Amino acid sequence: MSPRRPTILDVARAAGVSKSTVSLVVRGSPTVREETAKQVRAAMAETGYVYNRAAANLRASSVGLIGLVINDLRNPFFTEFATSVQMALSAQGYATVISNSDEDGALQAQMVGSMIEHGVSAFVISPAYGQEAETFEQIARAGIPCLQVLRQVDMRGDLFPFAAFDYARGGLLATQHLIAQQARNIAFVGGLPDRAVTTERMTGYLEALRGTGMAPRSFPGRTSRAFGAEMAALLSRRHPEIDAAVCFNDQVALGMLSGFARQGRTVGTDFRIVGFDDIEDCGQVWPRLSSVACDIAQFGRDTAAALLDWVETGQHPPPMRRAPVALAARESSLGFGSEGKSP
Template structure:
């Protein structure tokens, strides 16, 4: 699909190319009615004004956009930092936007990044109605990668890369069973979300293999949810002896609840997190967790995008990077 040009806008609006240019540059001499015609034509044919492309070419600086669903989560912050540093070392400037899990904000920031001439976009998408975002990205005709989360099945156009979440669920659950746990809960992660489904599926698979009954307690992936669910487990499921958490934040909340209940973490009750953010090795007791290699992952994404940009090497539709279990003090064998 050919990217629309300023001439296409002029033809659609029934005005001259110079008039369109004046509208794009904010010329005060253009009548309001004409401005409306031009903007309507731009929207209808999907034209994106590349406001800063000339300046970028003159300065020799290429700009890459990074859209993150939740920079309040340390996992995504660590990823963004790794990616930005890797691209910066290769001479690329990175503009970062946080959508705060809001699809409408995502539409806005993607449109702004395209308007300001990014050479490529890397998106860890918010969930919700992303149709407008995907339409804009398809029209932009630039490299676009989905990372960590997948919201579009069109991975030929928007390649997807993430850690192997399902395998992480498997290795963590096997480890807990080998450590003697039998009533293992999976805690956290919102129902219906792809990442939740993948992490839970590995857990369910191994529990079934060993003839054990699963216990899935879904909800927000936060410390407060982990704290609240741990109290519920100790009250309503006293036989529960371990938890695999959707992420490390949930695990931190469960650790706090164990301290309050005077549970001996790692013996009375085992906890495994997911992601291995920096704090996992610094909390007390230190957290056993599924290591997703977020630093190496950020560098791999940077390399992949630059290969696409510089050498036209289109990534595979889907890539899964390896994960491994880190044994620390919240499990028996890590003590």
């Protein structure tokens, strides 16, 4: 019996990388770090692996595979982002594997490992918090291109470029708008205090309050409608002097909207609210919700384009990119009879 021909899996095991990384090396992809490529070539020599170019060309006729890992697909903001990325990649002939980590770092690491084993060419990750090393170290070892979006948990921008919206400016615009509407006591509601994204949104809020004589008031918590409704009741009961809020996101703001409605308080006059993200629901509820508008559909398309440039041409994205925001002002902050949008 003739000896078994070495396979790409044998090379991957010998090199300690994924089979997709070996595939990228044998095809001469510029996306794999030189150190990893040398490691793979040494393993090929050690195992006696011979690259079958005819078979590889046949495989290459199928679409590439991109891993898209999202922290919370229940949130419409992240759902729209994932949809936009998937559609943009599909238009260029790529298939997408989409997974919801459900804010679970361990689950995220498990899903990423499985995607690597199934041969994804690249990742887009809106990461969960916790166990970050387990997720990103295995991607680094595999040498697979990976974009972090909307949240940054690994600071190595050279390995994992980061793109998000200008959260600090969004907080500034929202707070300045409420000040212009004659709000006297403005709170920041929602968001966990140890998260960078919360700090960034609060930075703009604090900057806008500086010099106004207003004391900052923050009420950290979950980024959910249930928390927003709870906060509407709490503010009415314990802090009647607070007459406006910048909310961490639209989910919190929509919860406050319904919470105040239960109490018979009129949002837009008795209490003014600005959310963050400007999801579709903002324009469908009543009173319509003012929000920091993030063009998530365009952001998704830009993310897909940057990733494909990296995968196909080796054009590495910048370590950090911030997309612009605007304020979509509606009845929840303006009162009734007017609507506006500031740059």
